[in-house]
Amino acid sequence: MTKVSPLAPERFPELPPVAGVTIATAEAGIRYRNRTDVMLMLFEPGTAVAGVFTRSRCPSAPVDWCRSALSGGKARVLVVNSGNANAFTGAKGREATERTAALAASAAGCSEGEVFLASTGVIGEPLDASRFGPVMDGLVRDAVPNLWEDAARAIMTTDTFPKGASAVVDFGGTPVTICGIAKGAGMIAPDMATMLSFVATDAPIASHVLQDLLSEATARSFNCVTVDGDTSTSDTLMAFATGRAGGTPADRADDPRLAGFRTALDTVLQDLARQVARDGEGATKFITVDVEGAESDSSAHCIGLSIANSPLVKTAVAGEDANWGRVVMAVGKAGEPADRDRLAIHFGPIRVALDGARDPSYEEAVTSAYMKNQDITIRVELGLGSGRARIWTCDLTGEYIAINADYRS
């Protein structure tokens, strides 16, 4: 039914295996027909786990489950389904997570506290966990390394392409691998395009250090991407470190082996985050918003999100209109320190506004030509300090409306 986003990469990237991780997918018939809708990752014993979850006050049952299970710090199994988010399902939702975890623990021969769960799809409808029964043993039995693309496909909902990224980096003299997959398109509709992402590495890292690394990297990646500003009940980002690359687990954040790993984790998560924006529902343009000269980085981040979430900025880009007036509006409404008369705005290489007014050298034709590009950069200089932020988003088109007005009915 859905055409692939015009902003999609040409193909799914080559992702290497990660020692200690095997993957399987299956058709459990949760909601879709003739496609995989459940994905299982198996981790060798001793795998450290970390997670970052939605800030919603109404989180899904699997988010509750994972938050609780994280206290153990170890993971053996991850089970993810698409088609049903198991969100806003009350007591039945909790029972469904318990039942799924019991099935997975039994199949994998581990404790239920080592099972992690995520669900994405329609919300408010009970998830029938018995659907996992006939496929669980087969998933555990058939899991193989390096099934990343299949895994990425099995967790898609309205996504138009599977999303993956990887890096290989030195870890104290030993090369380690980081592989990640993600799904998300209508960042973030709770019933169709929840953002999920799972990252695995063979690096030896203790769970509390992995948690710090993941939280920090999230601030620089998935927290910098928006499609429609609607926050999912199910946002889940998890990292798994098997330690199979060898060496003693990094037990402190200042372990010198982590320097390159931090950068590589940023690279992988930012790549996945940008792919989510490139698959934004109805997107025809990929937009990078750069804010510079703010009073602080957090102030710049807030202003960047105000621009990136503005329906009027996003529709202007869709219309290939260099409407910097709407950028001024979005800066003004952010509520952060800003001095109208010091503001400068660039569209790509073109400075369109300076010192709180249109640039004297502004030429409509030149700017209009730039707006024909598929990738658009909006840069705002506030002239107040050294705070900066970069936000990724996409334009807002009639197709977004069509997708979201027609869904479910």
Next chain:
Amino acid sequence: MTKVSPLAPERFPELPPVAGVTIATAEAGIRYRNRTDVMLMLFEPGTAVAGVFTRSRCPSAPVDWCRSALSGGKARVLVVNSGNANAFTGAKGREATERTAALAASAAGCSEGEVFLASTGVIGEPLDASRFGPVMDGLVRDAVPNLWEDAARAIMTTDTFPKGASAVVDFGGTPVTICGIAKGAGMIAPDMATMLSFVATDAPIASHVLQDLLSEATARSFNCVTVDGDTSTSDTLMAFATGRAGGTPADRADDPRLAGFRTALDTVLQDLARQVARDGEGATKFITVDVEGAESDSSAHCIGLSIANSPLVKTAVAGEDANWGRVVMAVGKAGEPADRDRLAIHFGPIRVALDGARDPSYEEAVTSAYMKNQDITIRVELGLGSGRARIWTCDLTGEYIAINADYRS
């Protein structure tokens, strides 16, 4: 070019004259052809004035002008133009306000500090104040009472109908009149649909009391309406009290004569605010969001705006889909106290969710039938306290995208 909103009232209401106020409109050729684009109100000497303005950090030049002039507390002239917002126009923008005020003061025989200004239309383009020169004397000369509909039409931009409301109320034994007009459609695009509203009364009220009344009434009216969550650089609401109904000016907020006036002012401003939502760009449904049982009124207001600004809630209503899952999402993302498992949601008279899950008696057909209505009410009960709020908005359609993606280019 534009069809009238399907949510428009049948006709402009009958508005009575307000003693001490005369009105005129003219074609100054600011941007549009063959329509009025400047509106002038004249007030008899001694008229008290109050104003509430955009919270944008990048306000327009006329907003700066009015904020400064308000310190005098008296008004003789209001000049409003459409077609150009005189926003983000730097030093030229300030000069344009000074020049316009000088022309108006000269024509009306008052001081420049008694002149108030508002502009709405494209931003970032210098406003040529010399356009007011040829028409200003005529506007003052020809001003007549009771030209409300003409006034409301002259200040329209993408509005599809003129907006007016009035009330007559007892003021310590004397009937007084309140008349108001407003414009706004894409609440609030800075370059096309800035919210402006002007209210006049013959009640005798001192300016500092009028300011308190106006600020309080704004919190219950225009601050409860949203179309797209984008805040204008030019939002301006002003009130003028001529005192010509007689009596000594109310000098204290607890003056007993003000009780009925407060309610009447609420009625007028709320009527105008609802008309703005009913003229929301591309709107096909008028939505009332009621939040009850929140920890506080301000918490309820925040949750209500989160629902009313959610693109996914608004597209669902456009698609006549009772997608209460998206309402849950919007409650969750507001960041305010909420307990998922106590949440109940109603669409009109139908309870669709209860205790954090779908209502056991939910029937898709009944709910779908309700969603065919033009006026939709979404009610959320949080079950935490007694805080409540009501927000007005409209749905989000492909027409909104078309209007805003095609503008200017």
